[in-house]
Structure formats: C-alpha cells, structure tokens
Amino acid sequence: xxxxxxxxxxxxxxxxxxxxxxxxxxxxxxxxxxxxxxxxxxxxxxxxxxxxxxxxxxxxxxxxxxxxxxxxxxxxxxxxxxxxxxxxxxxxxxxxxxxxxxxxxxxxxxxxxxxxxxxxxxxxxxxxxxxxxxxxxxxxxxxxxxxxxxxxxxxxxxxxxxxxxxxxxxxxxxxxxxxxxxxxxxxxxxxxxxxxxxxxxxxxxxxxxxxxxxxxxxxxxxxxxxxxxxxxxxxxxxxxxxxxxxxxxxxxxxxxxxxxxxxxxxxxxxxxxxxxxxxxxxxxxxxxxxxxxxxxxxxxxxxxxxxxxxxxxxxxxxxxxxxxxxxxxxxxxxxxxxxxxxxxxxxxxxxxxxxxxxxxxxxxxxxxxxxxxxxxxxxxxxxxxxxxxxxxxxxxxxxxxxxxxxxxxxxxxxxxxxxxxxxxxxxxxx
Numbered sequence: 001x002x003x004x005x006x007x008x009x010x011x012x013x014x015x016x017x018x019x020x021x022x023x024x025x026x027x028x029x030x031x032x033x034x035x036x037x038x039x040x041x042x043x044x045x046x047x048x049x050x051x052x053x054x055x056x057x058x059x060x061x062x063x064x065x066x067x068x069x070x071x072x073x074x075x076x077x078x079x080x081x082x083x084x085x086x087x088x089x090x091x092x093x094x095x096x097x098x099x100x101x102x103x104x105x106x107x108x109x110x111x112x113x114x115x116x117x118x119x120x121x122x123x124x125x126x127x128x129x130x131x132x133x134x135x136x137x138x139x140x141x142x143x144x145x146x147x148x149x150x151x152x153x154x155x156x157x158x159x160x161x162x163x164x165x166x167x168x169x170x171x172x173x174x175x176x177x178x179x180x181x182x183x184x185x186x187x188x189x190x191x192x193x194x195x196x197x198x199x200x201x202x203x204x205x206x207x208x209x210x211x212x213x214x215x216x217x218x219x220x221x222x223x224x225x226x227x228x229x230x231x232x233x234x235x236x237x238x239x240x241x242x243x244x245x246x247x248x249x250x251x252x253x254x255x256x257x258x259x260x261x262x263x264x265x266x267x268x269x270x271x272x273x274x275x276x277x278x279x280x281x282x283x284x285x286x287x288x289x290x291x292x293x294x295x296x297x298x299x300x301x302x303x304x305x306x307x308x309x310x311x312x313x314x315x316x317x318x319x320x321x322x323x324x325x326x327x328x329x330x331x332x333x334x335x336x337x338x339x340x341x342x343x344x345x346x347x348x349x350x351x352x353x354x355x356x357x358x359x360x361x362x363x364x365x366x367x368x369x370x371x372x373x374x375x376x377x378x379x380x381x382x383x384x385x386x387x388x389x390x391x392x393x394x395x396x397x398x399x400x401x402x403x404x405x406x407x408x409x410x411x412x413x414x415x416x417x418x419x420x421x422x423x424x425x426x427x428x429x430x
Contacts (some may be wrong), residue, residue, distance in 0.1 A: 052087025225254025321398030
C-alpha cells in the first residue's frame, strides 16, 4: 500500500518541472522585449497563493513556481479509502460498522482502515465453491437454485424481483415498472411508459431530458471526456453515442495520464527511474510504485528558521531545508534538480509525527535555491502558508522524496531520524 498522503503524482509534469527549474536558474527565459505577462500563458495558473483544490485524488496547492508564476502544484495524493474534496483528504466511507453484505458472489464485511475509514473487505468468494452470496440477513454463501430464485447469480442479468439496480429510466423510458424475463437473460419493458409530455423541449417529471433540454448535463457529467450529449427519443435517458472517451476505455485520451494498459509510451525508465513496471491506476493516473529510483537519501535537515519561528496567521513563512542525496547533490556545487526528487515544507500539530498522523500535516512544494553553492548538498526553499492562530503552537518540518512521491524521508533540525521533539517550533499570532 502506498504511504498515506504522500504518494502524490506529478506525472507528465516532470519535463515542466525541469524547464521551470532552468528558468529559476536564469538559464532560459523570455527577452526584455516581451510585453505580455508570461504567467498568463501558464495553463496551470492559479490566483490565490496557498489555496487548494483537487485533481482526481491528488491535492493541488497554489504555489509560486521557479518561474515566479502562481501555479497549481501537486502536494499530496489521498490514499485508498480517502477522497479529495475541497483540497483535503476525507473519508470515503462505503459501509456501516459491524455489517456484512454481498459484492457479486463475494461475502464482504465492513472494516476500519488505518485511516479510520470504513471500507468493504472481502471475506469469502462464494463462486469458488459454486455457491451464491445471499444477504437476506447476515451475508453468507448459499446453494443457488438458478433462474427464478429472486437472487441475481452469474451469468444472469436479472432474476425475478432482483433487477440489479436497473429500472425503466435506464432502459430509455420516462417511467413505469421494469421486470425480468423468464429466462433471466433480459428485461421485460412492457410495463415501462414514455413521458406524456416528451417532445415539447422542456424537462418535466419523470423525464431525464427533453429534446435540447438536458438539464445542464453534458458528456463530462456523464463520465466522458467530451463530445455532444443528446436526449433519447423517449426522454427517459441520455444518448451518449456522440460522447468521446472515458477513463477505463483502454485508450489514452482527454486529461488521462494513462488508461488500463495504454501508458502513452511511458515506462519507468522514461520517467527517470532505473527499472521496474509502470502501471495505471483506476483513476487513469500513472502508478510508479513498482519503479526503482537511482537515488538514495543520505540526510536532510531544517536549515531555517531554526530552531523556532513566530509568524502571523495566513502569512507566508519561507522555510529552507538542506538535502544530501548520494550521487546527485554532489554532482556540482550548484543546484542539482531531478524530476524524481521532490521536497516539501509543512506544518502540523505541536508534538505530532507526520508519519503516524499524516492527515494532520499540510505540505507545500519547495524548490532549489540557485544562490546556494555546496560540494555535496543542495538547499531548497518553500513558502509555508501559516495556519490559524487558534491552534498554535505548531511543529514545522521538511520532507524529501527520491522516487517522485512514492515514499518520503522526514527532516527535523538535527538531520538524524525524525523526532517530533526536534521539529521546528512555530508560534502563530492573529
């Protein structure tokens, strides 16, 4: 399992990160004759420093990139069982404690994850013993009687009153009663009825749509990347035949980084790793957990402010950290950026451990300091958005990943194994 809140993805932005780093070093840039603000051309531009948003299950933070522009920068990726909402990882509970149920022909029970979230956990695969899952009371495996037992069992599409959640609306009607045919391999729509007002161009219950009136829906709201959504002739459902692409169709399109086995030609090696198997997760984001990094973390520590700081809430507090990575930071006296190396600055409750309580810490990206020259170390600086004074004091720290966020090393003031007692102390004033 990926390390909580840290396995965030900055894929396909790796090249952009390098380019931005070169800009920050003054190696490339725009001429003085340019009159247009270059930040206006940045696709990932944001307006309010420190604000947060979501992209799938990844938290984005509005930060100042090396180019000087405010851009949406990946911060954390919500782990399994947590969903990104409003810029935070929240529980995406699936069930109620101490309950069981059926997922297909599998008995599942409601389990509490390490993050305190409730998820269904597989208990017994009934199909393995040619049985069916029955959740009439407590879920259990039973011997099925086949078609006609009001229990949906593979390869049945429905069985008696068990329609598998299907209804007349899904079949393209305005309402009515859907039933199952006698062979359990199809639906009986004879009792489904069209909407009496279908065709007047205005949605009226129980219509889903009517002509060009789609109720604000479009292909994107129906799970596709684009195209033209239409209404079926019976006003009971949308016609998505002209919609284009969706996550899971096996073809890389839209905003996807990958789709099933279509990785867009990317491999662990093309992303800077030395070996491994690049995967695609259920959200069509590149999964680099099986890739091996060429870098090995040596040491890191908080350089400044040290050992404490006082700042006003909602202000920006620059925090710098010193990083030593074997074979990388000793390549030259200046900065040695690499797309696999990510450095963040963050803050959390006083005395807390960011490894044990990751959800209580907030992290912001840091960038190499071009003015720092050292034969074996690099120095990074990031702006911490100072948290509310009401919960003061806080701890602050630095963290470093050498594998694009798959794992992290946490850095205190002393540079050894991280200890909350050796974190920076932050006092916040209103």
